[in-house]
Amino acid sequence: MSDLKDLYQEVILDHNRNPRNCYIMDGASCTADGHNPLCGDIVKVYLRIENGIIEEISFQGQGCAICTASTSLMTESVQGKSVEEAQGLFDEFHQMLTGVAEEQGVALGKLHVFEGVREYPVRVKCATLAWHTLNAAMEEKKENVTTE
Amino acid sequence: MSVPAGTATTLNCETIRADFPALHQDVNGHPLVYLDNAATTQKPQAVIDAVRSFYEHDCSNVHRGVHALSQRATVAFESSRTSIKNFLGARDSREIVFTRSTTEAINLVAHSFVGPRLNPGDEVLITEMEHHSNIVPWQLLCDEKGASLRIVPMTDDAELILEEFEKMISERTRIVSVVHVSNALGTVNPVEEIIRLAHDKGVPVMVDGAQAVPHMKVDVEALDCDFYAFSSHKVYGPTGIGVLFGKRERLLKMKPYQGGGDMILSVSFERTTFNEPPHRFEAGTPNIEGAIGLAKALEYIDDLGIDAIQAHEQSLLEHATQAILEVPGVRLIGAPQHRAGALSFVMEDIHPHDIGTILDQEGVAVRAGHHCAQPVMQHFNLSATVRASFGLYNRVDEIDALVKGLHSVREVFG
The missing domain is CATH 3.40.640.10 (Type I PLP-dependent aspartate aminotransferase-like (Major domain))
Known part of the structure; x- marks a missing residue:
């Protein structure tokens, strides 16, 4: 069970039970839809970007604990950051999960709770769906994002 | 393989399991419990x-x-x-x-x-x-x-x-x-x-x-x-x-x-x-x-006899139906008069994919997802279920392992 505690850390379980910033945003400046066909996770990310800063971010969706918690924590992490900073955070997050990075950045903060996902390769997509969707929203891509 | 065709009412699980090399392995430190037979079955040595x-x-x-x-x-x-x-x-x-x-x-x-x-x-x-x-x-x-x-x-x-x-x-x-x-x-x-x-x-x-x-x-x-x-x-x-x-x-x-x-x-x-x-x-x-x-x-x-296989799997299904429902929060999907091979269930607000990962940690292989039957999921207003599916080599104690795994899921999610 100790391995599972690495995956399902208390912070993750908390954000799964009570996701933050989980609402439909009126007057969003951009949105994007993400879909993980493997487990049927769906997420919609809403952004209000002013002068290149993410002033407000919210989401709606349906997914597993890893997906829901990752989306919730992502909204907390990028709030108030510039689009470039958010993209940089995604890169670091992605590297942490896929084990490419030699050393991990300090910017990730709370997002380090997802480090355990690296041991479960089929679940990496669950943790990154929100970020791919955020990226699409920031780039104002019109097509749906999928993790496939 | 020692049972003559058509005459058996019970299968000898131990001799049968000896015919399937892939069943004899540990997964994540536990003996493999293969309950994903509706996806594919393991193969006997003869095949x-x-x-x-x-x-x-x-x-x-x-x-x-x-x-x-x-x-x-x-x-x-x-x-x-x-x-x-x-x-x-x-x-x-x-x-x-x-x-x-x-x-x-x-x-x-x-x-x-x-x-x-x-x-x-x-x-x-x-x-x-x-x-x-x-x-x-x-x-x-x-x-x-x-x-x-x-x-x-x-x-x-x-x-x-x-x-x-x-x-x-x-x-x-x-x-x-x-x-x-x-x-x-x-x-x-x-x-x-x-x-x-x-x-x-x-x-x-x-x-x-x-x-x-x-x-x-x-x-x-x-x-x-x-x-x-x-x-x-x-x-x-x-x-x-x-x-x-x-x-x-x-x-x-x-x-x-x-x-x-x-x-x-x-x-x-x-x-x-x-x-x-x-x-x-x-x-x-x-x-x-x-x-x-x-x-x-x-x-x-x-050689085993399809009637004996059917009787064996029906008793597994009956046992599984009862045992799974004793786990708090588990709900079976559908209650058809006649069922064969598979059971689909959900567990309150715990996503099937999380259940599948936790069960895998205990060596129990099930399927979590929409099972390539999304209209079925839509009927029940679900995005996914957990499916346990049985084959001729499954044993009652494997259902017990599944149930134990479901209790672990409860434990992780509190």
Whole structure:
């Protein structure tokens, strides 16, 4: 069970039970839809970007604990950051999960709770769906994002 | 393997399990508990040996060579067809067409049988319980022909509504294509009655038997179905080969499926004469070792006795149904009168994918997801379920391991 505690850390379980910033945003400046066909996770990310800063971010969706918690924590992490900073955070997050990075950045903060996902390769997509969707929203891509 | 055919009421699980090498391994530090048999089954040593022996001794192409190896390969391949004919209770080996899968068998019927008979305004009738493989080929065909796809609804107990089915068969219906056993729910559908009702109105019937053949006696003559399809790998045979049974008189009137070698009698640039069924539908070099392995798998089932297998799996299902429901928060999906092979369930607000990961940590392999049956999920307003599916080698203590795993899920999620 100790391995599972690495995956399902208390912070993750908390954000799964009570996701933050989980609402439909009126007057969003951009949105994007993400879909993980493997487990049927769906997420919609809403952004209000002013002068290149993410002033407000919210989401709606349906997914597993890893997906829901990752989306919730992502909204907390990028709030108030510039689009470039958010993209940089995604890169670091992605590297942490896929084990490419030699050393991990300090910017990730709370997002380090997802480090355990690296041991479960089929679940990496669950943790990154929100970020791919955020990226699409920031780039104002019109097509749906999928993790496939 | 020591039990004579047809006489046994119980299976000797220990001798059976000894026949399946893949069952004897640890996963994440626990003995493997394989409960994903509806996705694919493990293979008995006899099947593995048959495939290996083909490559070690008889490897050659079929139907053409005059040399010894080719003759041996051809005899082995064609006698596999005969074994399958016998297993399904068909009259004639020429009614057995080898395909890649159940999916390809359905596509073949859609293309070669229904397609040429489907006009704008005509109808194809399927059910709400279908796997995507018995939905999408018909959608493609209906779109192309301007025909409409009609769906027989099911109840919340996961049973087809036969009165609706009866009303929906019309003079425009060109085929009824129905799943024998639902892969997502385990429901056994009353295909005999469906076939009778459809035939009363002159409508041919295709049955998707992928989840039925491993679990119960299927007799295509008694059913009187026009087409019946199943997949080798779900019935302890190799992957990559499936079977389409088609009534001889139907197959004779059908156009080819794919063009190529083996499906022709003669070819010139002006004109090609097509081969007789079943070869007309088997273009290209077939999956020879797959056919040989499948025949061996069916022989294995015959030796144990399908009735004994069915009785064993039914007792597993009954035990599982009770045991799973004792875990707090577990809800079974559907409550059909007759179930075979599989159970689908959810656990309050815990996502099936999380359940699947946690069970895997305890060596228990189940399927979590929509099971390629998204309309079924939509009916129950779910995005996914957990499915435990059983095979002839599963034991009661493996269900106990599943239940223990579900308690661990509760523990992790609090």
